Amino acid sequence: MFFILLVVSLMSFLSDFHVSSCDEYCPDKPVFNPSRLVVKYGDPVSVTCSIRQSYQDYFFGLVDFMGNHTKNGTTILWEVQRMTEWRTLTTCCHINATDYCCCSKLPVTVYKPPDNVSFSFRNHSGPLLEGHQYTLQCEVHNVAPVENLIVTFYRGQTALGQLQSNNIEKKPVTEIFTLSFNTKKEDDGVQYWCEAKLELGPEGPQPPPVVTSEKLSATVNSTPAPGTNPSTSSTLIPSFKPPDSVSIGFNYGRMLKYRQYTLLCKVQKVAPVENLIVTFYGGQTALGQLQSNNTEKKPVTEIFTLNINTKKEDDGVQYWCEAKLELGPEGPQPPLVLTSEKFSSPWTIPSTSSTPIPSFKPPDSVSIGFNYGRMLKYRQYTLLCKVQKVAPVENLTVTFYGGQTALGQLQSNNTEKKPVTEIFTLNINTKKEDDGVQYWCEAKLELRPEGPQPPLVLTSEKFSSPWTIPSTSSTPIPSFKDRQHWVNYSPTTQRRNQ
Numbered sequence: 001m002f003f004i005l006l007v008v009s010l011m012s013f014l015s016d017f018h019v020s021s022c023d024e025y026c027p028d029k030p031v032f033n034p035s036r037l038v039v040k041y042g043d044p045v046s047v048t049c050s051i052r053q054s055y056q057d058y059f060f061g062l063v064d065f066m067g068n069h070t071k072n073g074t075t076i077l078w079e080v081q082r083m084t085e086w087r088t089l090t091t092c093c094h095i096n097a098t099d100y101c102c103c104s105k106l107p108v109t110v111y112k113p114p115d116n117v118s119f120s121f122r123n124h125s126g127p128l129l130e131g132h133q134y135t136l137q138c139e140v141h142n143v144a145p146v147e148n149l150i151v152t153f154y155r156g157q158t159a160l161g162q163l164q165s166n167n168i169e170k171k172p173v174t175e176i177f178t179l180s181f182n183t184k185k186e187d188d189g190v191q192y193w194c195e196a197k198l199e200l201g202p203e204g205p206q207p208p209p210v211v212t213s214e215k216l217s218a219t220v221n222s223t224p225a226p227g228t229n230p231s232t233s234s235t236l237i238p239s240f241k242p243p244d245s246v247s248i249g250f251n252y253g254r255m256l257k258y259r260q261y262t263l264l265c266k267v268q269k270v271a272p273v274e275n276l277i278v279t280f281y282g283g284q285t286a287l288g289q290l291q292s293n294n295t296e297k298k299p300v301t302e303i304f305t306l307n308i309n310t311k312k313e314d315d316g317v318q319y320w321c322e323a324k325l326e327l328g329p330e331g332p333q334p335p336l337v338l339t340s341e342k343f344s345s346p347w348t349i350p351s352t353s354s355t356p357i358p359s360f361k362p363p364d365s366v367s368i369g370f371n372y373g374r375m376l377k378y379r380q381y382t383l384l385c386k387v388q389k390v391a392p393v394e395n396l397t398v399t400f401y402g403g404q405t406a407l408g409q410l411q412s413n414n415t416e417k418k419p420v421t422e423i424f425t426l427n428i429n430t431k432k433e434d435d436g437v438q439y440w441c442e443a444k445l446e447l448r449p450e451g452p453q454p455p456l457v458l459t460s461e462k463f464s465s466p467w468t469i470p471s472t473s474s475t476p477i478p479s480f481k482d483r484q485h486w487v488n489y490s491p492t493t494q495r496r497n498q
Contacts, residue, residue: 026102030092045080049092114143119213138194191215243270248340265321269299288409307411318342363390368460385441389419438462
């Protein structure tokens with residue numbers, strides 16, 4: 001009678017038992033056969049767990065299992081007609097009269113071969129150019145577990161590279177693997193493809209499941225000589241990497257109204273950074289747009305800054321920034337965009353309505369400038385906006401335009417209160433569609449609610465420069481020190497809102 005009550009008690013204990021408190025390093029622990037289970041999703045399972053004869057009077061059973069089990073003396077047979085769980089770990093235990101638990105855990109890997117594997121050249125179609133870098137893409141659909149997948153890229157029968165995923169998801173996922181390579185003249189006509197192999201160890205299926213993509217034949221054209229116009233289908237797509245993260249920051253502390261602060265937008269590990277456009281926002285209002293002049297092609301981390309002048313109405317406004325990777329018409333559409341989190345900082349020190357308004361002076365003139373000469377498409381240029389004799393310059397907001405599109409907005413960090421002349425610069429990357437676009441800039445003197453309303457605004461004249469030489473040309477572009485071209489505003493027609 002005592003033994004029956006003990007077994008019932010221990011069975012009740014086992015149903016509420018936390019396996020984590022069981023000893024896996026005990027002597028003579030239960031033995032699974034096989035010791036590791038690899039099973040295809042939907043297939044049947046049959047495993048035994050055994051203990052030594054001397055432990056047969058102990059409680060003996062399975063924990064955390066699905067399906068059915070049958071006990072026969074010192075052996076338990078565990079059977080599942082159809083495995084439909086992706087995450088499973090079965091435990092076999094024996095427990096003595098003092099509630100000491102000795103157990104073994106059976107690692108179970110449930111796998112599913114890919115539905116299919118597709119191969120492509122990332123963000124490119126048409127012929128390749130000799131000596132340029134391209135990115136191969138292998139997309140593996142609905143495979144599990146993806147961490148056991150090995151993807152190999154091939155050029156003909158030559159392996160170019162082998163990749164694995166660090167995704168530990170046990171359920172089926174679709175994952176994209178990429179590999180960059182440089183073309184050679186000998187690659188013309190070669191077939192590119194990829195192979196996905198599910199390596200599940202010696203307990204898994206032998207040979208391992210393998211699924212291959214279709215093969216793509218490459219046409220490789222020689223690099224065009226300087227001055228020639230290559231086919232648009234072979235336009236080089238820069239290899240790129242989206243940012244790891246985007247974060248917003250500002251001067252530490254709580255904001256005061258009618259003060260100047262600097263917002264910072266940190267974009268981590270992005271390439272190419274010169275194609276990145278960063279926009280700062282206050283609420284849903286764009287405060288300014290910036291680009292980097294860093295020509296590094298490898299991933300870099302860059303911090304963009306923008307000065308803002310706070311107003312009473314900004315109380316509670318959320319500030320954030322957006323990083324957009326603009327790679328042209330051959331790049332991803334729509335362009336890749338990452339945004340930071342949002343923050344708001346309430347005011348702590350009120351400013352009275354009698355706060356003095358700084359004395360001010362509108363600019364004498366506003367002029368737009370750029371590298372002298374005719375523009376080339378797919379090149380970077382620097383626009384310059386010269387604002388002459390304005391005060392206070394820290395309250396000036398300069399916006400660059402291409403047609404009616406705002407390209408960027410800048411402010412000065414110069415705290416000089418007397419009239420000064422300042423030049424604002426903005427880098428732009430030209431596109432074919434920019435042919436004939438008129439560039440100009442606008443200078444707005446923002447003097448708070450107590451200042452002139454609407455704010456004083458002056459604009460430059462407009463200029464346009466048609467293309468003359470295709471982007472692959474090696475014709476040198478003059479530096480700014482060589483020459484600059486300026487277009488001035490007309491004081492009689494361009495001064496507004498006075």
